[in-house]
Amino acid sequence: LLATGLLAGTAHAQEAQDPAQDPMAAQQAPAQDFSDEQLQQFADASQEIAVISQEYTQRLQEAEDENAQQEVRAEANDRMIEVVEDSGLDVDTFNAIGQSIQQDPEMMQSVQEMANQS
Numbered sequence: 001l002l003a004t005g006l007l008a009g010t011a012h013a014q015e016a017q018d019p020a021q022d023p024m025a026a027q028q029a030p031a032q033d034f035s036d037e038q039l040q041q042f043a044d045a046s047q048e049i050a051v052i053s054q055e056y057t058q059r060l061q062e063a064e065d066e067n068a069q070q071e072v073r074a075e076a077n078d079r080m081i082e083v084v085e086d087s088g089l090d091v092d093t094f095n096a097i098g099q100s101i102q103q104d105p106e107m108m109q110s111v112q113e114m115a116n117q118s
Contacts, residue, residue, distance in 0.1 A: 034097055038089060039107070042097045043114035045087035049080050 034042075056076035063069040084094045101108040 032096060032100055034093075034100070034107075038093065038097065039111050040114050040118070041087040041089045042094060043111045044118055045084050045089065045094060046098075046111070047115055047118070048083045048087075052076060052079050052083065 053076070056072055056079075059072045060069055060076075063072050081091055084091055087094075089097075097111075101111055
């Protein structure tokens with residue numbers, strides 16, 4: 001998903017700029033426990049992000065040059081971060097859930113069911 005990729009890039013950039021962060025935090029096993037509330041927030045935010053992603057993918061393709069593409073990416077990223085934060089999650093938690101569901105089919109199933117119900 002383009003949106004998740006953009007958000008992940010932002011989160012990783014923020015982490016790289018913060019050397020004070022506990023290096024062990026980045027090495028945690030991906031199978032973290034997330035509450036049902038967090039998973040629901042992730043599902044809701046993911047749906048909104050998918051819509052934003054489609055909208056901005058179109059705009060990205062229409063961008064005339066690299067600068068225009070960069071502006072579109074930055075605007076899309078800002079909107080996606082806003083959606084995540086409005087959902088009640090921070091970007092790092094959203095990205096962590098995104099990574100976990102990639103490796104945990106049961107969690108992915110749960111999130112998909114939550115998304116279908118909302």
